[in-house]
Amino acid sequence: MTGWNEALLTYGLTIIISFSVAGIISLVVKLLETFSKNKS
Amino acid sequence: MTIDSLVNIFQGVATLAESFSHNPTVAFVRIGLIFLGFLLIYLGKKGILEPLLMVPMGLGMATVNAAIMFFDPLNLHGGMGTLFVEAQAGATADAVKNAAEVMMMLQINWLQPIYTFTFSNGLIACLIFMGIGSLLDVGYVMAKPFQSMTIALFAELGTIVVFPVAQLFGYSPQQAAAIAVVGGADGPMVLFTSLRLAPELFVPIAIIAYLYLGFAYGAYPYLIRAMVPKKLLAIKPPPARKKREITSGEKMLFAVVACVFLSFLLPVAAPLIFSLFFGVVIRESGVKEFVDLLQGPVLYLSTMFLGLMLGVLCDVNTIMDPKVLPLLLLGILALLISGIGGIFGGYFMYVVTRGKFNPAVGIAGVSCTPTTSKVAQKVVSKANRTAIILPDALGANVSGVITTAIIAGIFCSLLAR
Numbered sequence: 297m298t299g300w301n302e303a304l305l306t307y308g309l310t311i312i313i314s315f316s317v318a319g320i321i322s323l324v325v326k327l328l329e330t331f332s333k334n335k336s
Numbered sequence: 337m338t339i340d341s342l343v344n345i346f347q348g349v350a351t352l353a354e355s356f357s358h359n360p361t362v363a364f365v366r367i368g369l370i371f372l373g374f375l376l377i378y379l380g381k382k383g384i385l386e387p388l389l390m391v392p393m394g395l396g397m398a399t400v401n402a403a404i405m406f407f408d409p410l411n412l413h414g415g416m417g418t419l420f421v422e423a424q425a426g427a428t429a430d431a432v433k434n435a436a437e438v439m440m441m442l443q444i445n446w447l448q449p450i451y452t453f454t455f456s457n458g459l460i461a462c463l464i465f466m467g468i469g470s471l472l473d474v475g476y477v478m479a480k481p482f483q484s485m486t487i488a489l490f491a492e493l494g495t496i497v498v499f500p501v502a503q504l505f506g507y508s509p510q511q512a513a514a515i516a517v518v519g520g521a522d523g524p525m526v527l528f529t530s531l532r533l534a535p536e537l538f539v540p541i542a543i544i545a546y547l548y549l550g551f552a553y554g555a556y557p558y559l560i561r562a563m564v565p566k567k568l569l570a571i572k573p574p575p576a577r578k579k580r581e582i583t584s585g586e587k588m589l590f591a592v593v594a595c596v597f598l599s600f601l602l603p604v605a606a607p608l609i610f611s612l613f614f615g616v617v618i619r620e621s622g623v624k625e626f627v628d629l630l631q632g633p634v635l636y637l638s639t640m641f642l643g644l645m646l647g648v649l650c651d652v653n654t655i656m657d658p659k660v661l662p663l664l665l666l667g668i669l670a671l672l673i674s675g676i677g678g679i680f681g682g683y684f685m686y687v688v689t690r691g692k693f694n695p696a697v698g699i700a701g702v703s704c705t706p707t708t709s710k711v712a713q714k715v716v717s718k719a720n721r722t723a724i725i726l727p728d729a730l731g732a733n734v735s736g737v738i739t740t741a742i743i744a745g746i747f748c749s750l751l752a753r
Contacts, residue, residue, distance in 0.1 A: 299500030318481035
């Protein structure tokens with residue numbers, strides 16, 4: 297059916313980018329936690 | 337005094353009489369739209385639909401359909417029009433003719449400057465996004481980023497499914513993408529995508545999106561109750577492990593990194609991504625004057641003109657377009673599937689956490705910020721007053737905005753004409 301390939305490609309890319317953003321968030325939080333522990 | 341003079345004075349009545357004699361359907365639809373406008377004002381006032389949008393939209397819709405006169409300088413609507421706005425001005429391929437048409441309409445229609453300079457270039461969507469960004473607390477996403485993103489991804493199902501379905505109805509891939517983004521339930525994103533991909537359908541898609549977002553506010557509680565049994569609705573989230581509080585500097589750092597990262601990946605959606613995170617950064621910067629400006633005048637002025645403009649654009653000529661009817665169906669389908677997908681996301685987290693997660697939170701993945709979070713909390717509170725799911729719901733809500741921006745960016749890049 298027309299459009300399913302583009303739809304699945306869009307969803308796949310969205311999943312990858314979204315989890316990359318989630319990964320960046322976790323990394324930022326972890327780094328800042330470590331930084332603030334070292335500081336104190 | 338002749339009959340012609342009377343007709344010239346009461347042109348609203350005369351155009352209605354003319355429609356009855358030549359095309360009664362148009363006349364009935366026009367009367368129906370006037371009453372629909374009254375209904376929207378009433379439902380907005382009662383709080384059943386979102387009053388911020390529905391009151392100006394309802395008044396605009398009722399008035400513009402009443403004020404139709406014998407006036408059509410661009411010969412687009414069979415000799416009838418209003419002095420409000422002409423969305424088709426400058427829609428031809430000829431650039432010189434375009435400029436002349438736009439200049440002429442700018443000097444005639446009182447709302448034309450707002451349409452031409454804020455709507456047709458997407459500025460209004462960006463201004464609203466700045467305001468929304470200034471209200472968002474990204475701390476909720478930062479607390480549980482993977483959980484929030486997972487729910488938001490489930491709640492994008494409507495967008496993904498409706499894209500191919502719309503093509504079955506005969507829409508081009510660009511038009512199908514513009515209508516599918518309604519499933520993301522993010523008004524500014526719908527405006528932005530339809531302007532980029534299907535400007536010819538911008539008006540009906542924007543009207544449908546905002547009408548349905550208003551209805552979603554009233555309909556989603558029923559969807560939650562239909563899909564989540566009372567026992568699960570009453571689930572209380574486990575007490576949060578004692579964690580260091582996320583500071584405003586950290587939230588700001590996240591907003592800056594996410595803004596640059598997403599703009600780097602999806603430059604087409606960069607204006608919207610920037611506007612959203614600009615609002616977040618201003619909020620966390622603590623510059624009170626800017627925060628007040630974005631949360632007050634910018635957000636509310638844009639929302640008021642958005643509602644008014646959508647109402648005014650909802651005239652009988654737009655609604656009678658044969659391409660509009662399938663859009664009505666596809667818009668509601670997108671929001672319904674996204675809502676169902678979101679609740680499935682809630683169930684997925686319920687299974688992953690071994691029964692500690694309230695599935696109703698899933699509806700908040702549909703990114704109508706903060707409406708769907710409030711809807712989820714309201715329904716859960718009725719089942720268990722002590723269950724506070726709002727922080728989890730707001731996390732999913734903010735993530736929903738991010739995932740919708742990503743999908744809109746991919747669609748705009750993939751399908752650019």
